[in-house]
Amino acid sequence: MRGWKGAVIAAALAGIVSIIPFVGHVPRYWLSGLTPNISVPLFALLVISIMERAGCPPVFRTREWRAAFLFGAIAALLLYPSALGLGLPSLDVYSLGWPWLVWGHSLVLFAAVAAVAALLVWRANRFGWILVAAALLYLPGIQESRNFWDYLLDPLYAVVSLFWMAKLAADRLRRR
Template identity: 30%
Template structure:
């Protein structure tokens, strides 16, 4: 039942975040999000739209749900910008880089198996969460704490801690967002150099 509701909520949030805002006022955006949730229950041939999407992306990690919920609340102007968002991108991109190439057989070490007996991982991520709390990165703390509490409660069918922490969708998004940030940084740096050279030529 939880997985079913997760599929509907995931469908609504993903489509809401992908669609442009169209300059709609907050009330209209809230109505749009509610309408997308209703659409997720439509079954054109016996299988709902949410179930179709779930067949491609599977059940998302708890961290992904929290991250998307934060994104939706931001688009609804209900939350201020998160502090340390770049740190969140780096953290979960690093998890994806550590986990997925190894699970695809690109490494002799398989970190996924550690998620079945995750006591060392729980200690590690508890320390990491405390460190992020000290750095006042509230979004990262909320994502990691929610994933850990959900794993302890066993709210997902999976018994592997990794499935609560990260999934391919979150990993790809974080890696892509970091790549975009790097490209923008290089572009700005290049523009500054060109401007500086142009000013030197003019002063000469």
């Protein structure tokens, strides 16, 4: 009950802050200049996290959180170095997310994510359904971007995932 109260108060505060103009504009105006949309996994993780903290029955077990952060970290390491211009032009990872650009190449990305999602749901890992949701939401194009990568990953999700991976690695080293 305490969790619900906290969540309601937090949501009310967030709602008020989101409509209070700052220098003439609401916060969304300032934020959307850089980040118009967040990825589907990050949105889902935030919702699940808020629900769990509010006292709802847990949706994710440890292995699901682990799968989510591992996916984010691996995707970030695959995508961002190339997007920053590092590596060969032939490793143009971001262009795989436009299926109409190079159909055969995009198939690699979609097939890889489908394989990960299918494997996770096979093993009853609920993060797999979030990847399925990302693919389904790509079809109608709910984001400003039409690149599939932007439905899977965003810089904030990447930073959180990489931080989690670094912490995990540090913990394991410490235990040795």
